[in-house]
Amino acid sequence: DRVSHRLRADRSKLYMADLESALHYSLRVEAARASSLSGAQLGALRCYVGTLVKYFPGRPFVQTYLQTLDAWLRNWTEPELPRAVLKEAMKNNIDASPPSVLPANMTWVGCQGSERHFRGYPCGLWTIFHLLTVQAAQNGPDKELPLEVLSTMRCYVRHFFGCQECAEHFEAMAAKSMDSVASREEAVLWLWSHHNEVNARLAGGDTEDPKFPKLQWPPPDLCPQCHKEEQGVHAWQEPAVVTFLKAHFSPANIYMDYAE
Ligand code: FAD
Structure with a gap:
């Protein structure tokens, strides 16, 4: 079963099964881990769910x-x-009308690892937040609340993300530069470039799925126009990256394969 998912997944697509699986795990497992929620932690959950609704x-x-x-x-x-x-x-x-359902199974498609301990949830969580930053840039006023989604992610990761070491790394990156983000489009690029920073740090390490090596994303085969060379050195063509991210993290690029 796992093998067939892996063979069918297309790296240029998003899969609803990954998104819903990550939502299920984040809400019903990670956010519901503490014996009770209060204060900033309860605030972080409200903020996350509110951003998802939007x-x-x-x-x-x-x-x-x-x-x-x-x-x-x-x-x-x-x-x-x-x-x-x-x-x-x-x-x-x-039985509610309309029905209110978040599938409770976890099926990884685009985020399926070659072994059980690789990929899955962290991959799904990154995907959700990229999707949210892009949707906020497409559907909200650019100069208003540029940090709306990024600060939601920062709070979520700080209060709930199960990988403590990851949360510390992410908080350090956020503390350094997140506040200088001035528009929703810059927020999209901030998350993209910092995810690439994480990819570079983790490349070759023992959490890397050998079948899915960490690379600077999107690689040239996914987006040739995102790459350029300046005096023999690789550089990103940022306007092309923005265009690519808006198309990649769009509702039209979400496929229903394996969604329950
Ligand atoms: P992921 O890095 O999870 O990426 C998921 C998908 O997003 C990729 O398949 C690709 O389609 C797309 N993508 C890749 N790069 C980008 C990009 N730059 N912009 C947009 N989309 C992209 N693991 C550790 O071992 N140590 C850590 O410190 C650590 N910190 C983390 C912090 C956070 C906030 C999160 C969410 C995860 C962290 N992880 C960390 C987990 C790690 O980043 C990966 O999620 C995990 O190793 C699975 O990798 P993956 O190959 O599925 O790709």
Whole structure:
């Protein structure tokens, strides 16, 4: 089964199965890990769900799920939110009209690793946040709240991302330069270039899936016009990168293969 996913996945596409699997894991597993949520951590969950409602191009029943959860979280006025209560609120409601459902299985397609411990969730989480920065740039006023999605990601990673070392690395990058992002388009480029910084740092390391070597992305075969050479040195053609990211992380490039 895994092999067939791997053979079918196309690196130039996004797969709804990856996005929904990562949403399921982030909300129902990572965000619901603490015995109760309060303060900044509860704020980070509200912020994440609110941003998903605004910019995640989900299937109708998933959008309903996110809207229902968002409204529920905003209605929760007590300072402490116990895990059992949150878990209950995160259940699917097939009988609601319209139905409110986030598939609870995890199927990795574009994010399928060659072994179980490679890729999967972290790959899906990067993909979600790239998609959100691009959708916010396409669907929101460019000069307003340039950090809307990036600060949501920063909070999510700080409060919930299970890989502690990753969270520390990401926070260090964010603290250095995130605040100088001045537009939504710059936010798209910030996430792209810092993800490439992570790729460079991890290349050749033991978390690298040998079947999916870390590279500076998008490689020339995905986007030839993104690359140029200046005095014999590789450089990015940034306007072409922006155009590529907007097309790659667009609803039209999300495929339904293996979505439940
Ligand atoms: P990923 O890097 O997960 O990328 C997913 C997909 O996004 C790729 O398949 C590609 O289609 C696309 N992509 C790749 N690069 C870019 C880019 N620059 N811009 C846009 N799209 C791109 N692992 C560690 O071992 N140490 C760490 O410190 C660490 N920090 C992390 C911090 C964060 C915030 C996250 C989300 C993950 C981190 N990880 C870290 C995990 C690591 O970055 C990878 O997610 C994981 O190794 C799986 O790699 P992958 O090959 O699936 O590609």
